[in-house]
Amino acid sequence: MKIRQSSFVLAAIAGVSLLAACGGSGESAGDAATAPAAEEVVLDNGMTPAEQVKAREAQFKKMGKAFKTISDQLKASEPDVAAIQAAAASVPVESAGLADWFPAGSGPESGVKTDALPAIWEQPDLFAEKIADFRAASDALATTAEGGDISAIGAAFGTTGGTCKSCHEKFREDD
Ligand code: HEC
8 A cells, every 4th residue: 555655656756747847748747657667677687577477488388389299290190200300499499598587586576477486586506407407308309309210209208398397396386
C-alpha cells in the first residue's frame, strides 16, 4: 500500500514536471505516468527482468522444439536423418548463452512470472555443473548425429534428455 502510494506520487510529480516542461502535452504526461523512470528495474545486462525471462523462455522453446523433432524422427519407421542432424546441430547454438540467461534479479523475486527457482542463485556451482553436463551431452549428440547411425543417435539423445531433466528437477518449477 505504501509502495503504491509513493509510486503514484512519483508518477504524478513526473507528470506535472513534464507538463510544465512541454507546455501541457497530455501525451507525454501519460507516458511518464505509466513508466516512471525511478520504478524501472534494469539488470546488469541492460534488460528488464521481464525481457530476460521472455528471451530465455523463447530459447528453451526452440530447444524443446528441436528435441521434439529428434524424438519424432527416432520413432518414425524411416527417420529423416537430415532433419535429426539439423535439429541436433541447433541445440548447442540455441543454448550457447545459457550460463548468462539467469542474471541476478531475474528470478521469481522480480515479480515476473517465471518457472526459474531461487535455487539457481542459491546454488550457482550446482547450476553450473548442470549446464556443463548438458553442454557435453548436447555437443556429443550433434557430433553423433553427423555420423547418421540411428541407434547411436538414440543413445546420445537419451543421455542429453537426461541432462535437461536433471536440471529441470532441481531448478525449474513443476508445471
Ligand atoms: C542448466 C539448467 C537447464 C538445462 C540444462 C535445461 N533447462 Fe530447460 N529450463 C530451465 C529453467 C530454469 C527453465 C525455466 C525458465 C523460466 O521460466 O524462466 C527452463 C524452461 C524450459 C522450457 C519451457 C520454456 C517456456 O516456454 O517457459 C522448455 C521447453 C525447456 N526448458 C526445454 C529444455 C530442453 C529440451 C533441454 C535440453 C535439451 C533443457 N531445457 C535444458 C533449466 C534448464
